[in-house]
Amino acid sequence: MTIRYPNGKAFMNASLAKAPAKKEAYGGRGMTFEQDIDESNAYYLSRQKAVIHKKPTPVQIVKVDYPKRSAAVIKEAYFKQASTTDYNGVYKGAYIDFEAKETKNKTSFPLKNIHDHQITHMRSVLEQGGICFVLIRFHMTGEVFLIDAAHMITFYDEQHLRKSIKKTDIEHFGHIVTTGYHPRIDYLTAVDQIYFQSSTKGANIDGR
Amino acid sequence: MTIRYPNGKAFMNASLAKAPAKKEAYGGRGMTFEQDIDESNAYYLSRQKAVIHKKPTPVQIVKVDYPKRSAAVIKEAYFKQASTTDYNGVYKGAYIDFEAKETKNKTSFPLKNIHDHQITHMRSVLEQGGICFVLIRFHMTGEVFLIDAAHMITFYDEQHLRKSIKKTDIEHFGHIVTTGYHPRIDYLTAVDQIYFQSSTKGANIDGR
Numbered sequence: 278m279t280i281r282y283p284n285g286k287a288f289m290n291a292s293l294a295k296a297p298a299k300k301e302a303y304g305g306r307g308m309t310f311e312q313d314i315d316e317s318n319a320y321y322l323s324r325q326k327a328v329i330h331k332k333p334t335p336v337q338i339v340k341v342d343y344p345k346r347s348a349a350v351i352k353e354a355y356f357k358q359a360s361t362t363d364y365n366g367v368y369k370g371a372y373i374d375f376e377a378k379e380t381k382n383k384t385s386f387p388l389k390n391i392h393d394h395q396i397t398h399m400r401s402v403l404e405q406g407g408i409c410f411v412l413i414r415f416h417m418t419g420e421v422f423l424i425d426a427a428h429m430i431t432f433y434d435e436q437h438l439r440k441s442i443k444k445t446d447i448e449h450f451g452h453i454v455t456t457g458y459h460p461r462i463d464y465l466t467a468v469d470q471i472y473f474q475s476s477t478k479g480a481n482i483d484g485r
Numbered sequence: 486m487t488i489r490y491p492n493g494k495a496f497m498n499a500s501l502a503k504a505p506a507k508k509e510a511y512g513g514r515g516m517t518f519e520q521d522i523d524e525s526n527a528y529y530l531s532r533q534k535a536v537i538h539k540k541p542t543p544v545q546i547v548k549v550d551y552p553k554r555s556a557a558v559i560k561e562a563y564f565k566q567a568s569t570t571d572y573n574g575v576y577k578g579a580y581i582d583f584e585a586k587e588t589k590n591k592t593s594f595p596l597k598n599i600h601d602h603q604i605t606h607m608r609s610v611l612e613q614g615g616i617c618f619v620l621i622r623f624h625m626t627g628e629v630f631l632i633d634a635a636h637m638i639t640f641y642d643e644q645h646l647r648k649s650i651k652k653t654d655i656e657h658f659g660h661i662v663t664t665g666y667h668p669r670i671d672y673l674t675a676v677d678q679i680y681f682q683s684s685t686k687g688a689n690i691d692g693r
Contacts, residue, residue, distance in 0.1 A: 322609065325609070325612055325613075327613060328606070328609045328610055328612075328613050328615070330568065330569055332540055332541060333540060333541040333542065333543035333544065333565075334541065334544075334546070335541035336541065336542075336544055336546075336559060336562070338542070338544075348563055348564070349563070349564060350561065350562075350563065351544060351559065351561070351562035351563065351564070352560065352561070353558060353559070353560070354544070354558075354559035354562055355556055355557070355558065355559065356556070356557060356559070357541075360538065361538055365573060365574070366573070366580070367580035367582070367610055367613040367614070367615035368613060369613065369614060370579070370580065370613065370614030370615065371578070371580065372574070372575035372578065372579065372580040372581075373580075374575070398536070401530065401533070401536045402536055402575055404533055404536075405533075405535060405536050405575040405576060405577065405578065406575070406577060406578030407536070407575035407578065
């Protein structure tokens with residue numbers, strides 16, 4: 278039953294009023310790229326499809342207060358430089374490692390978004406036979422691409438030639454990632470196609 | 486040439502004087518178990534043997550100050566519950582995941598050291614075909630054991646029978662880990678023997 282104000286307008290409580298906003302978030306709109314990936318990882322975990330987590334932001338803790346009868350409070354801490362990429366975990370026995378980047382640029386991905394320590398880490402992961410890539414979202418269109426770390430490293434090493442990767446090159450060397458509702462960023466289907474060479478249908482046996 | 490004080494006693498500068506203290510740290514004495522594992526991981530990384538890192542402590546950041554001309558300072562933050570184990574990475578293409586625990590107990594390992602979320606995570610990792618284990622150090626003797634997650638989960642599930650794992654059971658179900666100087670905790674040699682069924686000699690081809 279719809280509850281109405283005296284003026285006839287339907288009443289919506291705060292939690293209900295938020296619901297349409299959530300629906301608008303379909304396909305990632307209104308959500309950060311990071312939130313969309315976190316949601317996708319939670320989905321994969323709940324379906325026992327993969328165990329992939331975002332690493333916590335590394336901080337150097339300097340001072341902690343321990344107030345009586347309440348939780349410890351960190352009163353002084355500093356952000357530390359990460360030494361790895363942001364996401365890693367296991368899928369079908371394989372080590373998965375990736376970084377996620379979003380750009381507001383329409384036609385290219387500026388390489389200043391990628392840092393030295395991330396490239397160093399990617400090289401090490403590839404040497405150990407891990408699966409390593411970068412997910413790139415073009416903010417304006419919502420398109421997400423998976424580009425293998427080997428290609429990303431080549432582009433990074435060739436910055437004396439060009440400071441960004443053309444979107445057409447990302448389309449050529451990378452793979453489009455399906456976006457939707459569950460999961461929002463279905464990068465594992467792309468991983469299947471690229472690294473496991475199994476058909477998408479095979480990976481969808483669970484009925485998703 | 487030895488430099489001597491007028492009284493004949495040999496001169497040692499600060500950095501040299503520290504050397505014997507460092508030698509005492511051989512086998513982990515004076516270092517925390519975590520520091521020893523970090524050092525071992527740094528060694529493995531530098532030798533291109535594996536890429537394994539400790540995950541940062543997860544914190545919920547509430548307030549950050551951005552002082553002019555200096556680094557951002559976190560002024561209020563709280564410790565969050567971790568949802569995984571502490572260490573993960575890649576070795577020979579395989580996903581490696583483990584937790585490290587030290588006990589001052591001499592004859593058993595109390596299961597209160599292991600938490601629900603860690604067991605849940607271990608189950609998920611095993612389901613995905615990852616290599617998952619717990620490293621246990623007996624503080625008094627410095628002995629380190631690797632016990633596979635499957636065994637640890639069984640002991641955890643049987644807490645109605647016993648609240649701790651007898652050291653003799655750890656010796657039986659687990660594997661002793663060689664400790665030394667480089668690396669301090671050579672758990673990958675144990676991983677080779679248990680999970681890759683290759684000889685230790687094969688894993689030591691790099692001359693270590």
